[in-house]
Amino acid sequence: MAKLGKRTRSAREAFAGKANLSVEAAVALVKANATSKFDETIEIALNLGVDTRHADQMVRGVVGLPNGTGKSMRVAVFAR
Numbered sequence: 001m002a003k004l005g006k007r008t009r010s011a012r013e014a015f016a017g018k019a020n021l022s023v024e025a026a027v028a029l030v031k032a033n034a035t036s037k038f039d040e041t042i043e044i045a046l047n048l049g050v051d052t053r054h055a056d057q058m059v060r061g062v063v064g065l066p067n068g069t070g071k072s073m074r075v076a077v078f079a080r
Contacts (some may be wrong), residue, residue, distance in 0.1 A: 010033070010035075011023075011033055011035075011070070014029070014032075014033045026042075027042065032041055063072050
């Protein structure tokens, strides 16, 4: 097995034994151990326990991005 780097070892030691944390505590732990030179992201996977085959249990949602989609829009108006 390959050796682990310094940052990987320190991250594993910081997260060792911490499996069930609250969301606030987990985010604080990740922010305290952030070592990269770019904005890091956190992915969350949730088990909602719904059966999507039933119409009344469908899960749909829309999230507005903070800076839009990144595309510049041009609008042309021809009016009298």
